[in-house]
Amino acid sequence: MPESMDNDKLAELFRQLDASLALDLALVVIGAIALIISLQKTLPWLANRLHGKSRHLVLAMVPLLRLIVVIGAFLLAVPVLIEPSLQNMVAILGSLGLALGFALKDYASSLVAGIVAVGEAPYRNGDWVQIGDTYGEVRHIGMRAVNLVTPDDNLVSIPHLKLWSESIANANNGTPQLQCTVTVYLQPCHDGARMRELLFDVALTSPYLALAEPIAVVADEQPWGTRYRVRAYPIDARQQFRFATDLTLRAKAELLRQGFPLAAIEARPAPDAAAG
Template identity: 80%
Template sequence: MDTETINDLFRRLDTGALLDLTLILFGTVALILLVQKALPWLANRLHGKSRHYLLALVPLLRLIIVIGAFLLAVPTLIEPSLQNMVAIFGSLGLALGFALKDYASSLVAGIVAVGEAPYRNGDWVQIGDTYGEVTHVGMRAVNLVTPDDNLVSIPHAKLWTEPISNANNGSPQLQCTADFYLHPAHDGARVRELLFDVALTSPYLALGEPIAVVAAEQPWGTRYRLRAYPIDARQQFRFATDLTLRAKAELLRQGFRMAAVPARPEPAGASG
């Protein structure tokens, strides 16, 4: 496609066309800012599923606004004929495909993420080695805030290569686990009853959700896993700490012995 042909595709921009493009640009930016500020503000004043549903609307509405602005701007710049549209978008797609392959992969994955929703705002997810709460689903990347309060930006392209583990999947409930390791000589039924009672008396427990105690025999003793749900997913670490400390104190008070694995001896010649 030569320069003269390309020039014929585009309209001559007069004052009215420039004004239209300016209004589209500022209108798009204003709507996106409004959506990104107003919906999280409103969601933080709600609880349960309503909060998660409202937060999940943010990336979807932003995508709709961007697509709408693009569709409004194209007829202002290009003569809206089929031949012109095919030529422009074909050339543009080929150029961007080579120049921005990885970026385009993340953008496509972002559209897939909006549609399939493997994660939403408010979800707790594990992507690779990073675990945290989803605070923003952008066009290119998803932002997680880790338990250490670090903000991590992960490209959506990880959808193609990494498993996505979603702990609550849009629900306010998230299962927490506390592990205990006991000497094999003990009354297992009594331990299960004690751990169940500890979970049942936690101030963070979501009543109505199941409580489970799972036991597994190991060469060094018995491992117990206490599984229960906090009232809110953001309480998961306080809940797990409460279960761990109170259950351990009660187990010791009842005379149960914790399992102890002896340290491995240092190989000869390793020191110095």
């Protein structure tokens, strides 16, 4: 009997839908969907015709504007379904929140994390991020998950829920500047100063280099030889792999031409092969 009374009270909160109210609700839903689709197509199209910081700013607007549209549609739809009074609103939203909390705990947590992601911006469209074992470019930030496109052109969907438990490494953080590191290994007997100058020149003459950004050549000794790391920035973050390939191949060609002793570790047979 009490359960029946609670159901009756809950039913009284909702309006009786007639043709006019149904039309209003349909217009709100269709308008919101059309606006979201338009934003998700128009802004990336515009961003791909821009360069540098402007591109990243336009891409970062997509999830924020979508969230504003969703909230606006929700605020417009609720008065259509529920008699607009404070008591009714508190009752229905409390019941809805409790039901979602139990039934869709992980999904609701991802939605909350998605709102946090829009506010704190640990990643934006156009950023290159590492989440867990996945590295790629952020292409879409949804309400529940973020989509990354990896260097192998795989689309990976990662729930925003990972915000609570995973560290997120952002390589360019909303800017076109992304540092690339190329590693060169040499045997220990060589002229280090000359080697450093050669690697600096290789980076300086790359067609992909952002000239306004610094170039660094870092060296450290390892048990098998000397490791050099060239750190520099491409013009655009999307050029990072072409830039790294250009530096690697031209550095190797120049080292071989000038007779620098490249380090190499002899391959050892697997234990099973050796036993056989």
